[in-house]
Amino acid sequence: MEMGLFCIAMTVYYATNLNPTFSGMKTHDTLSSVFEFIGMLVFGMSCSGVVLPVENHMKDPKKFTLAVPIILKGLIAFMIFITHALNFWVPFSLMFYYIKQRHSEKRIVMWECIYRAIFVTGIAVSAIIFPNINALMGFLGTFCLANMAIIWPCIINLLVIWHRPGLGRCNWRLWMNILLILVGLVIFVCGSFVNGRNLIKIMRTL
Template identity: 40%
Template sequence: MRDFDHHDINLRIVLLVVLIPCVLICMILSLKYLAPLSILANVFILVVVLSCVSFGIKNRIEYPDTETKPIKSFGGVMKFIGVCIFSMEGVGVTLPIENSMARPTLMPRVIIIGMTIVCSLVILSGFFGYWGFGENPAEPITNAFPKNWYTIALKIAMILMIWITFALNFWVPFNLVWVYLKKRHTKRLALWERIYRAIFIIVITSIAIAFPSVTALMGVIGAVCLSNMGFIYPAFIELMLDWETPGLGYLKWRLWKFAAISLFGLFIMFLSAYFNGRDLIRVAISK
């Protein structure tokens, strides 16, 4: 990792430094106080995506011979799918948000509108980022932008966005675990909750320091964990609910659908985990 003066910065040291602000923001116990910060993070995301489109077009015009390929190797496709599946982890925030809504019946409409916007932003940044900057752009994509005060502000906005979304994504799984942890304590629950929050964040940061390759780590988590949660488990639950009523259907098509989805999930899980895990280990050893 390099700063603007081209001095080498150890990524593991940076990760250790950001531990403190991550602990502080995760001390916010209520989701309603994180919601306004989420709106701010969404504004930052929109600005970064639009800037990616703009700089991508400008770079392509300036360097029309930038190398791009219609499809990469099979391993590259598997790594890409693992990272895409990782993006499904936001599904875990859906139910807590629905439970906090004044009108929960509007949640399906919210999901449709929200996912349309999210997919559009991802497609825009992915297409113009690759088309504009080529086969091996800097990571993250903001490092490929021209170096000026505007792009420095973009990086700061991106840092704040990741910082806020980390707290949002941490809130849901921790509260699921806290339901069982708080049974061990009868007094000073607020203090113990903050202690456990700090311990969890330290563990998460330790994993990030051990495996600093974010892309490969996202791919492994997406392949091993979220391929089950996103494909196999929902298909199995649906099959069990439909087993007697309305039944398996003509030629047991619901059973065949479950088998197809499960095989696809297993296929993604093993192959994507293999290719991303190989990169993860290589980067962890080399850095």
């Protein structure tokens, strides 16, 4: 508990002292910019889906929060090195579980290294092709994560609770999930269109 409060205090301190001031910033922007922001916001939500499984598999999860102040004070390159490995571990483990079935167990380590190198190279090439990472993050957030983080969880939740414990008085659980699904669809359609258009503009300037 104390460590969590300390991490929050450190985050607030760095956010308020090292960030630029609000002077000169616009109070509002266009509707398309709003969907760009929503896309990056949804993209940021994916971090919890990566961090929590890693923390749950740790021998001593309480030590996990000790890394937060160190990362805040560390170099940017070191942060990228750590966070890339952390975010890359979960999707690669999921994919390689099925890929390794196509190869001999005697050379499974070799194939794992090969596939890791291929995926990392692909990520590096994507970063080179899209120097403006904001548009790519926004597109991934609205096109991919709006489905996985908003729409499908609501559908799965309805399937699970439909008979027990039920939809509640006046079917409030049903209406709540329908509302969230509609919000997810708006983010998916409008956000994908706006951020996809920005990606096309960037590709044309390369």
